[in-house]
Amino acid sequence: MESLTAPHWETIDVPMRDVLRVIGQHDFASRFYLAGGTALALQLGHRRSIDLDFFSESDPVGQNTQQEILRALQNLSPLVVEKANGNFVLTIQNVLVGFFGYGAPLIAPMRQLDQIALASLADIGLMKLDALITRGSRKDFYDVFFIAREIPLIELFKLSQTKYKWIRDFPMLVFKSMLLFDNADRDLQPELLATVEWATAKNFFIDQAKTLRREWFGF
Numbered sequence: 001m002e003s004l005t006a007p008h009w010e011t012i013d014v015p016m017r018d019v020l021r022v023i024g025q026h027d028f029a030s031r032f033y034l035a036g037g038t039a040l041a042l043q044l045g046h047r048r049s050i051d052l053d054f055f056s057e058s059d060p061v062g063q064n065t066q067q068e069i070l071r072a073l074q075n076l077s078p079l080v081v082e083k084a085n086g087n088f089v090l091t092i093q094n095v096l097v098g099f100f101g102y103g104a105p106l107i108a109p110m111r112q113l114d115q116i117a118l119a120s121l122a123d124i125g126l127m128k129l130d131a132l133i134t135r136g137s138r139k140d141f142y143d144v145f146f147i148a149r150e151i152p153l154i155e156l157f158k159l160s161q162t163k164y165k166w167i168r169d170f171p172m173l174v175f176k177s178m179l180l181f182d183n184a185d186r187d188l189q190p191e192l193l194a195t196v197e198w199a200t201a202k203n204f205f206i207d208q209a210k211t212l213r214r215e216w217f218g219f
Contacts, residue, residue, distance in 0.1 A: 004111040004118060008045030011193065012038060019076070019095045020052060024115030026072040031059045032099060033110055035119040035127055037143055042113065043121060046146040048191040051096040060101040061088050069099060107163050121147055125156050126163045132177040138187035138198065145201045146194070153208050157216055175212055178205045
């Protein structure tokens with residue numbers, strides 16, 4: 001696994017970095033990878049992020065895993081926020097940390113940061129497209145905006161046929177969602193480290209929708 005040689009530590013605060021380091025010292029961490037906004041920010045440096053989201057393809061995050069995590073982190077006095085089969089969310093030293101069972105396969109090699117595996121930009125990008133469908137927050141739009149500078153959206157659409165092959169019409173669902181700004185318009189502006197106005201980001205998606213309509217869907 002290739003190491004992330006120049007992580008953008010400026011995107012997370014010191015308590016988050018400390019919690020990340022401690023989690024990486026425990027055996028259960030080998031079954032998880034960090035994804036979401038924090039894994040993306042550490043790689044791109046585009047915005048500040050405030051939580052840690054860990055995912056596992058192999059571990060369903062049932063009761064046994066939840067108890068294992070609590071025992072391993074007991075010295076940090078974790079508090080349970082959400083406890084369900086497949087979802088386990090804690091606050092650790094005032095940092096929100098989630099562990100999730102996630103059946104979609106990784107389609108690109110992960111990066112290594114200390115003892116933590118990070119999802120690739122491609123995998124995070126596809127997960128963020130999925131997030132546009134399910135919640136459409138402003139930070140999701142911004143994350144996709146910055147990912148698209150590295151991986152064109154049409155390439156992510158192609159890759160989605162592998163990662164989400166069981167989701168019928170995934171590209172069409174994304175296409176429709178990338179033009180629905182109601183939720184994002186009501187959101188607070190994320191703390192960006194690379195200045196991009198919200199109107200600029202929205203115009204990007206409007207333009208991309210025109211391109212995708214022509215080049216992907218052919219209408």
